[in-house]
Amino acid sequence: MATPLEKWVDEQAKLTTPDRIYWCNGSEEEARRLVEIGIKEEKINGLPVFQKLNDKHWPNAYFHRSHPTDVARTEHLTFICHPDKETAGPNNNWMDPREAKEKMTKLFSGCMKGRTMYVLPYMMGHPKSPYAKACVQITDNSYVAVSMRLMTRMGKEALDRIGSSDDFVRGLHSIGDLNPDRRFIMHFPQEHLVWSFGSGYGGNALLGKKCFALRIASYLGLKEGWLAEHMLIMGIEDPKGKITYIAAALPSACGKTNLALMQSALPGYKIWTIGDDIAWLNIGPDGRLYAINPEAGFFGVAPGTSLKTNPQMIKTLKNDKFFPTLYTNTALDLDANEPWWNGLDGAIPKNIEDWQGNPWNPSMDTKAAHPNSRFTVSIYNCPSLSNEFDNPAGVPISAILLGGRRSSLVPLVMEAFNWQHGVFLGTRTGSETTAAAAHQVGVLRRDPMAMLPFCGYNMGDYFGHWLNIGKKLKQPPKIYSINWFRTDEDGKFIWPGFGENIRVIKWIIDRIGGKTGAKETPLGLVPELKDLDLSGLNIPQDKVKKLFAIDPSEWTAELQDIEKYFGQFGSHMPEAIWQEYRALAEKLGQSKSSKK
Ligand code: SAT
Ligand code: MN
Numbered sequence: 001m002a003t004p005l006e007k008w009v010d011e012q013a014k015l016t017t018p019d020r021i022y023w024c025n026g027s028e029e030e031a032r033r034l035v036e037i038g039i040k041e042e043k044i045n046g047l048p049v050f051q052k053l054n055d056k057h058w059p060n061a062y063f064h065r066s067h068p069t070d071v072a073r074t075e076h077l078t079f080i081c082h083p084d085k086e087t088a089g090p091n092n093n094w095m096d097p098r099e100a101k102e103k104m105t106k107l108f109s110g111c112m113k114g115r116t117m118y119v120l121p122y123m124m125g126h127p128k129s130p131y132a133k134a135c136v137q138i139t140d141n142s143y144v145a146v147s148m149r150l151m152t153r154m155g156k157e158a159l160d161r162i163g164s165s166d167d168f169v170r171g172l173h174s175i176g177d178l179n180p181d182r183r184f185i186m187h188f189p190q191e192h193l194v195w196s197f198g199s200g201y202g203g204n205a206l207l208g209k210k211c212f213a214l215r216i217a218s219y220l221g222l223k224e225g226w227l228a229e230h231m232l233i234m235g236i237e238d239p240k241g242k243i244t245y246i247a248a249a250l251p252s253a254c255g256k257t258n259l260a261l262m263q264s265a266l267p268g269y270k271i272w273t274i275g276d277d278i279a280w281l282n283i284g285p286d287g288r289l290y291a292i293n294p295e296a297g298f299f300g301v302a303p304g305t306s307l308k309t310n311p312q313m314i315k316t317l318k319n320d321k322f323f324p325t326l327y328t329n330t331a332l333d334l335d336a337n338e339p340w341w342n343g344l345d346g347a348i349p350k351n352i353e354d355w356q357g358n359p360w361n362p363s364m365d366t367k368a369a370h371p372n373s374r375f376t377v378s379i380y381n382c383p384s385l386s387n388e389f390d391n392p393a394g395v396p397i398s399a400i401l402l403g404g405r406r407s408s409l410v411p412l413v414m415e416a417f418n419w420q421h422g423v424f425l426g427t428r429t430g431s432e433t434t435a436a437a438a439h440q441v442g443v444l445r446r447d448p449m450a451m452l453p454f455c456g457y458n459m460g461d462y463f464g465h466w467l468n469i470g471k472k473l474k475q476p477p478k479i480y481s482i483n484w485f486r487t488d489e490d491g492k493f494i495w496p497g498f499g500e501n502i503r504v505i506k507w508i509i510d511r512i513g514g515k516t517g518a519k520e521t522p523l524g525l526v527p528e529l530k531d532l533d534l535s536g537l538n539i540p541q542d543k544v545k546k547l548f549a550i551d552p553s554e555w556t557a558e559l560q561d562i563e564k565y566f567g568q569f570g571s572h573m574p575e576a577i578w579q580e581y582r583a584l585a586e587k588l589g590q591s592k593s594s595k596k
Helices: 004-016 028-040 097-108 142-151 156-162 208-224 256-260 311-317 419-427 459-472 498-512 541-547 552-567 575-587
Strands: 020-023 061-064 078-080 116-124 133-139 169-174 184-188 193-197 227-229 231-237 243-249 270-275 279-283 289-292 297-301 325-328 331-333 338-340 374-378 395-403 413-415 430-432 444-446 478-482
Touching (some): 004 097, 004 116, 028 061, 028 142, 061 338, 097 169, 097 184, 116 142, 116 156, 133 142, 133 156, 142 208, 142 297, 142 374, 184 208, 193 208, 208 227, 208 279, 227 459, 231 256, 231 279, 231 289, 231 395, 231 498, 311 374, 395 419, 395 498, 413 498, 419 459, 444 552, 459 575, 478 498, 552 575
Parallel strands (some): 020 116, 061 325, 078 184, 133 169, 395 478
Antiparallel strands (some): 184 193, 231 243, 231 270, 289 395, 297 374, 331 338, 413 478
């Protein structure tokens, strides 16, 4: 008798009518074969899926050029299909599941004719972890199949775990005809199901990542009592050899990957990487919060990555351990046949082709590499990979850092008074848009816990869920707000960032270890300046003070904006968060602005 998995695959084949069905085992030999197929047979937009690059400096490097309209996540085409709109919340696009399936069934009908259907069994998390989930994705694209081998643990262990059960997360994906008008990413959280059509881009097409490990998993976490978060996980080894584990949520363009692989500027401290994008947080048997990274690779932004900004990532890319490493929509150095991007170390090569295949030189006002061009590389290539990465139990988390990009108002670092206050800090985090994005510069987008595009249900309920988790923890992690981006009168960043961020993390570790005090402010607990190790940095005292300045008059508009933001969640907004809001307004002498 057919298993539920065989039955499901059979049904998808009947719908999409591929010429061939191929079950992937996740082996290196298979990946080499798929890459060959992508070089010689499969095409996207008339171009081969893969182009082999020179191995000399960039081992196992293959280049992929996407359709020019298919270069980023498409939030406006992403839907959360709960039976009722209210469960999806004001933070999501919603479509009735029946309507969504009808629409998608039309698109998927016969869409794999002439193509191969790849069946990808994979684990999110270590196969032996009680927190891991078994999944199967179907796709018709070799780039997606190879990327999934890098980003997940693919192969037999997932099939073994599924066996004859019905308990696996299903993802159906086709690149379709890449027409943006026929591109949809549909999530059915209650069925553990994702249907994605018309895009080959990471966040839209690698369904284990944002679609499952955040949107569907956040909803599973609500039902099962855990958290799926947009967070890096890292261990910090102090000069005595003690390792403290932390998780940190930062919206895009705030340096999450750089922080996860940071090379410490303070001697004696060492960073051990566990993940750069997603953390699943569970209450362990001892009542502490344990984190696993469900992924097994990095899908990182290439431009700006260099020996200066992220030396460990450059070493990761130059490691030949795990096959292959993919470069998507970067530029090419044609003489060397190597990938290139703006901000890479060394002289600008003479003969550059931009991400769309046109000749490029630095006098042009276009970028050679697409600003969202990416590398895809196995985490096992990373020289700072923690020994605990494959620990099925995960690592115990001592601190959670919540950040954003704010040029004023929010101090460099601040400790929450307690868990509830920490959740309040997370609910109101936000980032000012940068010139790199196609928005107006300096406009604030609130992005609670960096989860706005990824929470698979009503965010008001999500805040409530965070509060409940805190109540169940015996030893809750301390929560911190961080902001590397405060500027001076000339609009210049005061804090140097990158490897120097260890100075802030050192203070956090000292706080966890009870080794240092803190100063109470209306916003939270901040370092006494003498306790922040700024040796050798040469930041003038008045600027250091500015990193922590709190001006109540600046908070009038901010408080109004927070109140408006919270208001949209109506009765789903927990009263405890409103209490925190009122307490803050009162401390800042602005309680009149608080109506609720
Ligand atoms: O665009 S992805 O979701 O694949 C990557 C990211 O935004 O972190
Ligand atoms: Mn991310």
